[in-house]
Amino acid sequence: MGQSIDMEQAANLLKLLGDKTRLTMLRILLEQDCCVCEFVEIFEASQPAISQHLRKLRDAGLVKENRRGQWMIYSLNQQYEYFDYVHLLLKELPSQADKLEELEKLGKRISCD
Amino acid sequence: MGQSIDMEQAANLLKLLGDKTRLTMLRILLEQDCCVCEFVEIFEASQPAISQHLRKLRDAGLVKENRRGQWMIYSLNQQYEYFDYVHLLLKELPSQADKLEELEKLGKRISCD
DNA sequence: TGCGTATATAAGCATATTATTATATATTGA
DNA sequence: TCAATATATAATAATATGCTTATATACGCA
Numbered sequence: 705m706g707q708s709i710d711m712e713q714a715a716n717l718l719k720l721l722g723d724k725t726r727l728t729m730l731r732i733l734l735e736q737d738c739c740v741c742e743f744v745e746i747f748e749a750s751q752p753a754i755s756q757h758l759r760k761l762r763d764a765g766l767v768k769e770n771r772r773g774q775w776m777i778y779s780l781n782q783q784y785e786y787f788d789y790v791h792l793l794l795k796e797l798p799s800q801a802d803k804l805e806e807l808e809k810l811g812k813r814i815s816c817d
Numbered sequence: 818m819g820q821s822i823d824m825e826q827a828a829n830l831l832k833l834l835g836d837k838t839r840l841t842m843l844r845i846l847l848e849q850d851c852c853v854c855e856f857v858e859i860f861e862a863s864q865p866a867i868s869q870h871l872r873k874l875r876d877a878g879l880v881k882e883n884r885r886g887q888w889m890i891y892s893l894n895q896q897y898e899y900f901d902y903v904h905l906l907l908k909e910l911p912s913q914a915d916k917l918e919e920l921e922k923l924g925k926r927i928s929c930d
Numbered sequence: 931t932g933c934g935t936a937t938a939t940a941a942g943c944a945t946a947t948t949a950t951t952a953t954a955t956a957t958t959g960a
Numbered sequence: 961t962c963a964a965t966a967t968a969t970a971a972t973a974a975t976a977t978g979c980t981t982a983t984a985t986a987c988g989c990a
Contacts (some may be wrong), residue, residue: 709839712829714910719835723978724828740937745975753979757939774936789909796902797827820941836948853967868968887957887966 707785709802717786720764721793725749726757730780730790733767737779739814746803766790775814819916820898830899834906838862839870843893843903846880850892852927859916879903881899888927 718723724748732738732746743754758778761767762801768781784790807813824831834840838860845851845859856867871891874880887893897903920926 707850708911709909711844711910711913712837713842715835715837717835718831718840718906718945722828722830722832722835727828727831727977728824741935750898750980751937752939752981756978759938771937771987774934792905792909793831796822796905799822800824852933854965863950863967866969868946872968884957884967904970 709786709789713786714789717764717790720760720766721790723757726729726761727797728800728803729741729757729761729778730766731794731797733778733780734791734794735799735801736804737777738804739772739775739777741775742804742807742812742814743778743812745807772797822899822902826899827902828904831875833873833879834868836901839874840866840910841913841916842870842874842891844877844907846891846893847904847907847913848914849917850890850891851917852885852888854888855925855927856891857918858892858920858925868917880915901902 719729728747729738729743740754740758743749743758743785744751747754758767758769762769762778765781765784767778770777770779780790781787790811804813832844833917841860842851842856849864853864853867853871856862856871857864860867864869871880871882875882875891878897883890883892893901917926
């Protein structure tokens with residue numbers, strides 16, 4: 705494992721992951737980068753709601769963003785101090801690849817990694 | 818791994834773990850059973866606050882209780898459906914054995930497992 | 931430069947969470 | 961049986977969280 709994590713940081717991290725939308729976002733990003741509007745489609749949520757979830761993940765250092773034209777592409781930040789720990793957690797969760805496949809079918813896929 | 822966990826259950830579980838007191842409780846229980854009054858000492862928290870945290874863990878099935886005289890001894894529920902997942906998470910966290918050792922020194926240790 | 935699309939942010943509101951205070955229940959031992 | 965100790969629960973208050981609405985910013989293209 706990478707860094708050892710203290711209880712306070714661990715609890716804060718787990719609290720951040722303890723939301724269905726954010727956890728699913730991260731599980732998606734484990735397999736593929738994704739832009740904001742795709743998340744909006746996937747979760748059938750409002751754009752600001754999605755943006756606010758992403759901001760929390762970004763503020764904590766879990767994800768990073770890269771602008772591609774008008775789209776903001778989010779990806780996992782592999783340099784995150786406790787990435788190994790997060791990875792451990794995420795890889796046990798069910799793949800969310802179907803979510804993006806469905807977007808693909810609807811012709812709503814944006815990013816291509 | 819034991820059962821596969823869906824995203825909703827996983828998020829709820831992580832939310833439950835995403836509290837410093839509850840997470841530390843579980844990390845302690847990974848090594849030793851513990852009674853309520855010991856938790857009260859360790860966390861320097863009120864007895865009702867501790868009881869309410871334990872109730873949440875119990876309601877979710879993560880811990881079980883056993884009365885020993887006037888004391889209620891809590892332990893991890895190894896039959897919990899996602900115990901393997903929780904174990905995976907907890908074992909990466911720093912040992913909290915010192916917490917109980919300190920109680921021992923103060924002559925405040927109750928349970929002996 | 932101006933419009934359309936994508937995204938971020940701020941303010942306000944509804945709900946959830948956690949602690950406190952007060953009280954009830956259970957057990958032990960005199 | 962009564963008092964002391966341990967624990968649980970209920971009501972309430974403080975705080976945190978997540979959503980909505982409104983608005984601002986950034987980019988691409990005509």
